[in-house]
Amino acid sequence: MGNIVKLNGLERFLKVAEKRDACHAVLILLDAEGSCAREVAGRLATRARNHSPHLPIAVVAAKCHYENWLLGSTETLAGKSGLKDSLEIISDPESVPDPKRWLTDHMEKGKAYKETFDQAPLSKAIDIDLVCQRARSFRRLEHALEQLICSIKSGTPLISP
Incomplete structure (x- = not known):
């Protein structure tokens, strides 16, 4: 799962993304690598919500890889x-x-x-x-992209899941 799940890893990533003028949303895509994809994505979404509640963010974890x-x-x-x-x-x-x-x-x-x-x-x-x-988790990716597009168009921040 890499550095993003480590302490402050996600938060550092979001700080960098927020500094970019052209950043209107963030998609976080990672492998669950045997962990529950829903739980991994949920934990990261909670951290993202606490750090960047104003930015549309979607977290998607591939079921395995x-x-x-x-x-x-x-x-x-x-x-x-x-x-x-x-x-x-x-x-x-x-x-x-x-x-x-x-x-x-x-x-x-x-x-x-x-x-x-x-x-x-x-x-x-x-x-x-x-x-x-x-692949169910791929359908989740497709849905997350649709959510981000709607969030950008409406100007309403969304953090999913």
Whole structure:
């Protein structure tokens, strides 16, 4: 989950965001990494509410890992970033316990999934509708973005969840 969950980590991040003229809202996206995604997001939202109640903020925690969301669209990832040309469809991507290992295991021989190298191009290749159908925490991301847009348009601060 990184530095954002540590003492004053979120607060430092929000101070930096608030100093930017073009910052109209903040989306905090992190991996729950085995913790309850709802609880992780709720704790961070409470801290955000206490620190920056005037700024629209949404906190979203992927149920396990961001890569689980990638697995929700394996049919569009086949042949990309070293993945094999044919991949099984995963109807419940959030049930895969180690999605980074899964990605490595389904790459061409001699290749391994590298988050810093492969995450962006694979993210561009997903079918958002498929991932929404298959991953509840991704639907939460979609809803959070809608909430932030409404909050900006209405000028009413929102901190979600």
